[in-house]
Amino acid sequence: MYNSDMPTRAELPSSKQLVRSTILAAISAVVLLVAIVLPAEYGIDPTGIGRVLRMTEMGEIKQQLAAEAAADAAAAAPATPSQPAEAMPDMASANAAQPQAPAPAPVAAATAAPKVQWRDEIPFTLTPGEGTEIKLKMNEGAKAQYSWVVEGGEVNFDTHGDAPGKSISYEKGRGVPADEGVLEAAFTGNHGWYWRNRGKADVKVILRTSGDYTDIKRMK
DSSP: OOOOOOOOOOSOOOOHHHHHHHHHHHHHHHIIIIIIIIIIIIOOOSSSSSHHHHOHHHHHHHHHHHHHHHHHHHHHHOOOOOOOOOOEEEEEHHHHHHHOOOOOOOOOOOOOOOOOOEEEEEEEEOOOOEEEEEEEETTTEEEEEEEEEESSSSEEEEEEEEEEEEEEEEEEEEEEEEEEEEEEEESSSEEEEEEEOSSSSSSEEEEEEEEEHEEEEEEO
């Protein structure tokens, strides 16, 4: 039988060395959690390192997919049977007894709103299951007018914004063929849209924007 040599007491690590190693390991774990895990898994980037390494975008997409999956599961759940409606009084006979008010005079048609002069127009195609993101670089309080339309189907979307240590979701929708409005930046950073095609065929999306932004970029 082979007998291995036992280490001497001097070769064993001291209690102080063990404590130091434990503290260093804990600090390393916290750094990895804040700088890598939070941005890549949850889209939370308090240090800004995740944005530089392009891991925050991956985390945001994961959160978007998780939200969509939860919404799909909620939509698939059986609806609660509605309560039978109470009997309504015979409104027709009651209204018949009331004197009819004279018809209002015709109102002149409102003046048509001026046509928007779009600054940028970005068309793109999404295959089934594919998603993409377009962001505007905006200062706090800046406003951008937008309009997007889907040709050939519908999409799920999330209008949101992000900056180092900040994030906000303005609006979400499922199975939407078009949307338009004014996007006002809650803080200085990137603000825009994420779309995903949950249909079974390719769709074409056309985004038009105009307003107070310095740059527009397709993130994926």
